[in-house]
Amino acid sequence: MDIWNIFDTEWVPIGGWVETALQWVVTHFRFIFQAIKVPFDIVLTGLEDGLTQAPDLLILLLIVLVAWQAGGRRLGLISLACMTGIGLMGAWEESMTTLSIVLTCVVFCSLIGIPLGVVAAKNDRFWMVLQPVLDLMQTIPSFVYLVPIVMLFSIGNVSGVIVTFIYALPPVVRLTNLGIRQVREDMVEAARAFGASNRQTLFKVELPLAMPTIMAGVNQTIMMALSMVVVSSMISVTGLGQMVLRGIGRLDMGLATVGGLGIVFLAIVIDRTSQSFGISARERGHRKWYETGPAGAVRALIKKD
Amino acid sequence: MSEAQIECRDLWKVYGRRSDEAMRAVLSEGLSKEEVRDRFNCVLGVRDASFSVKKGEIFCIMGLSGSGKSTLVRHVNRLIEPTAGEIHVAGQRVDTMNEAGLRQLRAKTIGMVFQHMALWPHRTLGDNVGFGLEVRGVSANQRREASVRALEAMDLGGWIDHYPDQLSGGMQQRVGLARALAADPEILLMDEPFSALDPLIRRQLQDQFLNLSAQMDKTTLFITHDLDEAIRMGDHIAIMNDGEIVQIGTPEEIVTNPKDGYVAEFVKGISRVALVRxxxxxxxxxxxxxxxxxxxxxxxxxxxxxxxxxxxxxxxxxxxxxxxxxxxxxxxxxxxxxx
Structure with missing residues (x-):
């Protein structure tokens, strides 16, 4: 053995170990991972069926109304322009698939991330353990866990949602934790001083006051989910990402551009709309949501009669 | 005892992980604040405080920031757990009370007003004032009635559906008072309620509170760092320094007969014209x-x-x-x- 070139030999065959471990998990516990897929599958299929099978114009109208309600007339018009652009480019079907994947991911990230963040804010030790896990989820290049995900969950849109979920979960946990911790201490103390239980304090005082920060987390999660669209198309997730990937593969610049533009337009609509949800009632001048936007317009009409 | 609405006996609060150990050492060896900090890495918040407040009286606790006055008052509704000592409020023993009893006590018997108002910005004034009733499960109609009544007593009747940030500082603190009074509690805890207000408004609120207090026969524990205010408001004054109650007495007693140099230093600039008899x-x-x-x-x-x-x-x-x-x-x- 050449002592000067000891690193020619692989002393720690970590790759082999991981492979063996993964094989073992796959052969013995695959059913668990298949079971985990079920809730993701149900939500994704529901959303996707709804978005793709309904008439295009109805969905367009719905998206514009939601954007108008959340962010005012200007955002409504921007959304109208963006979504019409996607439709005219011929990427409507694909963008609906991508939208349903992103929305499914947001549903699960919020469902799991917000409670995790609340517990983390209440328990310093838990937060100390959770922090490195979140760091890991965000820093590991997503390509690395594509392979084990495929082996455990197989390929397809549901696996795509799970990959995206892992990547996009941290911000909502972090910002929920931050938001709850940032609630002024005397606000919480006042709630306790008037006889509120921990649960009441959380739901009546802490969560509402932390909501703008939590919504900023949800917004970040959405943006990260969108940024995973192209990567996840490598495990045969359909939608706009696949258009880009196919375009790259075939050096079809046109197809890649359409896919890319579609992602940008979709991102604008989702980002602005979700950001608008995070603006608190205080900053809107204490008007209730139903007093503005399309709902407000309808209300005004009804009141006039 | 029968007449005392609030009574604290030999109350201690030691902060830190080794608080029990530190507490024992303090009792047996009479350690000073610094020694406790160095030996046990604990902080003495309240040191052997005893006082009693009669029904209907305004009892001021005066001290500089860090003297432990806010800590002491938070023992009365046990927002802070005592390390040792007894607390009696309205005939009930608070220091051994269970969680449910404590919530009842806080919602029904004790109202609290905070230095920085601590009104919840996402709730209307009505919902702020009615919070104590809400967590007790009182119906929305009754809550609204009580809120209207409490706000009207503070001349804020028309503001019930507004939000705190639409009000000036003085008005906000009147809402704070209304919130404390909404459940018609026997006892009010006021933690430097008027310190954050400008002098003119402070004066008005002091007068308004004195009038109200005379009408309603509430027992009040009033914290302040301002001796003038303590003398104006208090039937009795307790002066705190470094977690200890240095002297308790009527305003006249404190001013004419300060117990030690610390109190004397405070009393120095106080006008005696209206105080000494x-x-x-x-x-x-x-x-x-x-x-x-x-x-x-x-x-x-x-x-x-x-x-x-x-x-x-x-x-x-x-x-x-x-x-x-x-x-x-x-x-x-x-x-x-x-x-």
Missing amino acids: AETIMDRLDGREVTAKQVGLGAELGDIIEHFMEDQSPVTVMSPDGPPVGQITIKAALTALRG
């Missing part, structure tokens, strides 16, 4: 001549000084039932004025 500064008459200038036992120093405007002969002090009991020379009056 004839009884405190007079000499026994002991057969001296009764002059034409006569005042009662309770006459204030300001009135006594009036009598020396024309000539400097002594003033005679008369007892309520007639006979003269003492006299005050101009020298005694001026000495009392100087402090």
Whole structure:
């Protein structure tokens, strides 16, 4: 053995170990991972069926109304322009698939991330353990866990949602934790001083006051989910990402551009709309949501009669 | 005991992981604050505090920031757990109370007002004021009624559907008071309620509170770092320093007879004109001549000084039932004025 070139030999065959471990998990516990897929599958299929099978114009109208309600007339018009652009480019079907994947991911990230963040804010030790896990989820290049995900969950849109979920979960946990911790201490103390239980304090005082920060987390999660669209198309997730990937593969610049533009337009609509949800009632001048936007317009009409 | 609405006995609060150990060492060895910090890495928040507040009285706790006055008052509704000692509130023992009983006590018996108002910005004034009733499960209609009543008592009747950030600071603190009064509690805890307000508004609110307090017969524990305010508001004053109660007494006792240098330092700049009474500064008459200038036992120093405007002969002090009991020379009056 050449002592000067000891690193020619692989002393720690970590790759082999991981492979063996993964094989073992796959052969013995695959059913668990298949079971985990079920809730993701149900939500994704529901959303996707709804978005793709309904008439295009109805969905367009719905998206514009939601954007108008959340962010005012200007955002409504921007959304109208963006979504019409996607439709005219011929990427409507694909963008609906991508939208349903992103929305499914947001549903699960919020469902799991917000409670995790609340517990983390209440328990310093838990937060100390959770922090490195979140760091890991965000820093590991997503390509690395594509392979084990495929082996455990197989390929397809549901696996795509799970990959995206892992990547996009941290911000909502972090910002929920931050938001709850940032609630002024005397606000919480006042709630306790008037006889509120921990649960009441959380739901009546802490969560509402932390909501703008939590919504900023949800917004970040959405943006990260969108940024995973192209990567996840490598495990045969359909939608706009696949258009880009196919375009790259075939050096079809046109197809890649359409896919890319579609992602940008979709991102604008989702980002602005979700950001608008995070603006608190205080900053809107204490008007209730139903007093503005399309709902407000309808209300005004009804009141006039 | 029967008359005391709030009573704390030998109350201690030691902060830190080794608080019990530190507590024992303090009791057996009489450690100082610094020694406790160095040896146990613990902080002494409240040191052996005992006081009692009678029904209907305003009891001021005065001290500089860090003196432990806020910590002490938070023991009364146990927002802070005592390390040792007994707390009795309205005939109930608070330091051993369970969680459910404690929530009842906080919602029904004790109202609290905070220095920085601590109104919840996402709730209307009505929902802020009705919070204590809401967490007790009182119906929305009754809550609204109580909120309206409490806000009207604070001259804020028309603001019920507005939000705190639409109000000025003085108005916000009146909402804070309304919130504390909404459940009609027997006891009010006020943690520097007027410190964050500008002087004019502070004065108005002090007067408004004094009027209200006289009408409603609430027992009030009032925290302040301002001795003038303590003297204006308090029937009794407790002066705190470094977690210890240094002296408890009526405003007059504190001002005329400070127990140590620390209290004396505080009392220095306080005007005695409206505080010191004839009884405190007079000499026994002991057969001296009764002059034409006569005042009662309770006459204030300001009135006594009036009598020396024309000539400097002594003033005679008369007892309520007639006979003269003492006299005050101009020298005694001026000495009392100087402090």
